[in-house]
Amino acid sequence: MTSDNKFDPASIIKSTQTVLSVDDIPVDSVLSGQDRKLLIDHEIDKDEAVILALGYKQEFKREFSLLTTFGVSFSVLGLLPSIASTLWYSLAYAGNAGITWGYLVGMIGVMAVALSMAEISSTYTTAGGLYYATARMAPPKYKAILSWIVGWSNYFVQVTGAPSVGYGCAAMILALAQISNPNYVYQDWHCYLLTVGITFVGAIIASAPTKWIAYINSVSTLLNLLFLFISFVVMLAGNTREEQGLPKFNSNSVAWGIDNQTDWPDGICILMTFMAVIWTMSGFDSPFHLAEECSNAQLATPRAIVLTASVGGVLGFVFQLALAYTIVDIDEAVNDELGQPYIAYLNQIMTKPRVMAIGSFAVILAFTMSFSCMIAASRVLFSYSRDDCFPLSRYWCRVNKLTSTPVNAVWANWFIGLLLCLLMFGGVAIDAIFSVGAIGSFISFTVPTLLRITYARRSFKKGPWNLGRFSIPCGIVACSFVLLMIPILNFPQYRGADNTPDLMNWTVVVYWGSMLLVVLWYFIYAHKIYQGPRSNIDKNTVITGDEAAEVIEAVVSSNHNVKFGYDDEKALVKVPGSLEEKFDA
Template identity: 75%
Template sequence: MSSSSKIDQVGSHETIISIDDMRITSVLSGQHEKILIDHAVDNDEAVILALGYKQEFKREFSLFTTFGVSFSVLGLLPSIASTLWYSLAYSGNAGLTWGYMIGMVGVMGVACSMAEISSAFPTSGGLYYATAMLAPPKYKTFLSWVVGWSNYFVQVTGAPSVAYGGASMILACKQIMDSNYVWQDWHCYLMTVCLTFFAAIIASLPTKWIAWINTGSTILNLTFLFISWIIILAGNNRTDQGLSKFNSNNVAWAIDNLTEWPDGISILMSFMAVIWTMSGFDSPFHLAEECSNAQIATPRAIVLTASVGGILGFVFQLAMAYTIVDVEDAVNADLGQPYISYLAQILDTPSVLCLASFAIILAFSMTFSCMIAASRVLFSYSRDNCFPLSKYWVQVNKHTLTPVNAVWLNWFIGCLLCLLMFGGVAIDAIFSVGAIGSFISFTIPTLLRITYARSFFKPGPWNLGKYTYLSGGLATAFTTLMIPILCFPQYRGADNTPDLMNWTVLVYWGSMFLACAWYFIYAHKIYHGPKSNLDKESIITDENEEKQVIEAVVSKGGKIQYGASEVSEEKV
C-alpha cells in the first residue's frame, strides 16, 4: 500500500511501534521496521505486535488466574495419585522423600530458566518461538520444529493421561464398593473419553469464564490437598492394625528397590513422578497472550507454580511415606491404582472413598486445564504452518474468542491415544512421553540461551541476572541426564518382556521420527519457523513514509504514540 493511502486511513489516535527500540528479539527485529496501528495500545499489545503477532485474545488473565490455570494443570493431588506407581515401584519410600527433593532441585533450575525466557518472548508459541529466535540461522527452522512438536506431544498427552488416571480411580472405588466387580479395559476407555469430552466443552468457553472456573479450581486444589493431608496424618488406623501411628525415619526415607537396576538408577527412575507432576509449570508461557502485564506476570506464575507445587507436593508425600504400610502391596494390589490401594491400607472404606473423590474431582479440573494449554499450543504453532491443515486450527471462534477447533482436534487425538490401554502397560507411555517431551522442549532453548545466544539475548524485565548461567547449566545437566533415564524399563534382560517394557522408546521417539521425516520430505517447503501475521499495510519501512503519517495525524488534531507512550505535537 502507498504512503498516501495509509495517510487517508489515519484516525485520531495512531500508534507507531519501533521494533528495534523495544529491546525485543523477534521475527521482525533487525530490519529497521516500524508498525503502524490505528489505535492506542498498552505495553502488552505493543510487545506482542513487536513479536510479530496481532492481539487476538482478550487479556483477562491476571497473575493469580494464570497461576490458577497452571496450578490446576499441575494438579498436585491427582498427579501424585496418578504417578505414585513410578515413585513406589522404582525406589519405594525414597522416591517420595529425599528422591523427590533431589528431583525438585533440577526442576526448579528448569523452571527459573524458562521463566527468564518467557519474559523475553511472552507469546503463546512459548519455547518454540524462543528456540527460533535463539538458534543459529542455519538451524533455527529445524530446531524450532523439533521443540514445537516435542512440546505438542507433552500437551496433547496431558489431558488423556490425567483423565485415564481419574477413570482408574473411579473404577477402583467401584471395586472397593462391589467386590464382585472386575473392571475391563473398555470400561476405563469409555470413562476416560467421557471425562475428556466434558473437559473439552469447558476448555472451549470464553477466556473470562475459564479464568473464573480455574480460580475456583485452584481453591479446590489447595483445600482438598490440605484436607487429605490432615486425614492421612490424623485419621489413619495404623494403630488398630497393631502398628505405630507413623513409620520410623528409617522406613520413611529408605530405598526399597523394586527394579533390576542399582539403587542409584532406581532413584533416578523415580524422578519420572516429580517430572510429570511438575510439568505443568510451563502453562503460563502458553497463556501469555491472554495475560495482562505478561512480561512480569508470566515468569512469576511459572516460578510460583513450580515452587509452591514443589513444596506442597513434598509435604504431602512425606505424610504418605510415614503412613504407608506395605509398598509392594500398594503397587501390586488388585485394585490396579496404587493411591487407592495405599489409602485402603490406612483408612476405613468411607474415608478411602472420600479422599479418592477429592482426587477424582481434581483430576477432572486438571483435565480441562491441560486442554486449555494444549489448544493454545496447537493454535500458536498453526499460525506458522507447523501442523497439517493449520488453517483450521488457527481459527479463533468469533463467539468465545478462543481456539475451539484446536480444542476438539486435541480431544480427538487424545481419544486415539487412549486406545493404548488395550495394549496393557503401553498406556503408561503417555505419562513418560509427557515427561521426556517436556524436557527436550525445555532443554534446547535453555542451552541456546547460555551458549550461542549469550551475546545477543535481550532479557525481559524479569530475569536471573548473574544467576542465568548457574540456573541454565543446572537445568541443561539435569534434563540431559534424565532424557535417557526416562526410557529405562523396570526390568532388564530376559525379564524385560513385551508386556513389561518401557514403551516410551516407541511412542515418543517413533512419533518424533515421523515428525522429522515429514519435515524433510515435505514440510520444510511450507514451514520456515515463526512468521508474523501482521498485515503488510501496517508495516512502515521508510522514514519519509513515517514522517508523512505523523504529520497527517497531527494536522488533524490527532495524537501519536510510540509503543505505549504518548508523543506530543512538540516532540513530533
C-alpha cells in the first residue's frame, strides 16, 4: 500500500509467488463464493492449498502419514485400558451379554457414526473440523450457536479424556499394589497424586514436535496390538479355571447370557451397556483433529477414521469374547474390594505373577492412551481458539516456535484435568467424566451429520473420500442411533429408593449442567465476539476483483517464479499463455 492509501500491487510482489483462487478448490469454506484469491509468497502443495482455501494458515508441519495418524487414534482408542475401565458399564449392567452380543449391536451404530464423520472429514480437513463443518452446513442464522454448542461439547470430551484415562490407569496401579501387598490401604489422595504424575508426564510428551509424536505413537500402536494379543492368549490358554474344578471355558449360554443387574427391563439394560462401547470407540475422531498435520489429508484422514473404528471394533469384540468365556464370577469381579473389575477378573483366573504381568500391560497402555488423548485435546483447544471460542483464546491458539505444536493448549488442558480429578474426593461424581466422554462425543459427532442429511443435503461438497449413494442412509442410521442413546446415557443403574447419591448417574449434572452454562454464556456475552469460524490468513494476502487482476498482472510482468490455479492431481500448476488464460486457470 502507498502512503495515500492507493493500492500498489508492486508493494506485495516477492521473488516467489503463488496465486490461488479459493473458488477453484473443491471445498466449502468461510472464503468461498466471494471471488477471493490468495497471494502466497512461496510454492504450496495440495494440502496447503486446501487449508488455505478453508481460511487458515498452514501452521503445523505435515509429518503424519495415514499409518502414524492411525497410530495416534488407535492409541487414543486404547482398547485394553478402555475395556478395563468401562467394565462398570457393560459387565456390571448386563453381565456377559454387555460385552458380547450387546457390544456387537452397539458397534452397528458406532460404525455408522464413524463412516458419516469420515465423509465430512474429507471435505473439511481442519483441526476443528466438527464445529467448522457444523458452521458451514447450518442455516446462516444458526451457524454461530450450533457451531458453538458442537465445539464446546467436543471440547468437554477432549478435556475430560486424559484425566479419566489417567484416573483409570492410577486405579489399576493401586489395585495391583493391593494384590502385591495385602496390607496396603487405598486412599483417595494416593489415586489423585498418581493421576497427577501420569498426566504430567503425558503432557510433556504431548508437547513434543510432531515428528517425535508420530514416532512415539507408532511404537505405542505396536505395543497396543502386542499386549492385546498376549493378554488374549494368556486369558484363554493360561487361565486356572480347571485347577479350580471348573471347565476350561464357560458354556455358550453363560458367555452370551444376559444377567440384568439394573432396575430396568432387559432391553433398556442392554442399551445402557452401549455406554461402554461408545466411550471405548469415541477416539476415532482423533484423525480429524490431526488433519492439519497429516499429508494427503483429504484421503488419509477419513481412511484413518474408518480404520480406527473397524479395527478397534473387531479387536475389542474378540478380546471381550475371551473375557466372557473365562470369567468365573461376575458379581465378585464387579464388587471386589480392589475397586477395579478388570484386575479383579484377572485375579479370578490367573496366578498372582500372571495377574501382575497382564495387569501391567493394561497400565502401560493406559499411560500411552492418556498422552494420546492430550495430543487430540490440545489440537481442539488450539483450533477453536483461532476463532475466539474460549476465554483467553489468544494464548491457546499459539504454536510454539521450537516444537511447532500448541504447547500452551496442552498445559491449559492438563491444569483443567487436575481440577476435574478433584471430583474423586467427592466420592460420587468422578465416574461422570467417563459418561461425558460418551454422550458429549457422539452429540458433537452427529450434529454435522444431521445437517449433512437435512439442510445441507444438496449443498454439501463431497471430498475425494465419500460414501456415494450410501451417504444419506448411513447418516440416518447414525443420527437415529445417537438420538436413541442420548436419554439412555443419562439413566442411572437403579431407580426409585435404590438410586442413592453414590449410585446416581451424574451425567445430568456434569455434562448438561456444563452445556447449560456454555449456552447461557453465549447469549449473555459470547455472541458479541463469536460469529463462527473465521479466517486467520493475513488480510494483505487476500485479494479480489479489480485488485486481483492488478496483482496478477504485476506478478506476471515481474518475471518471478509464479504459479497459478489448482489441479486436483497436481494441486498447483504453472499455466502458460496470456494473462487472461492465467487468470481463468
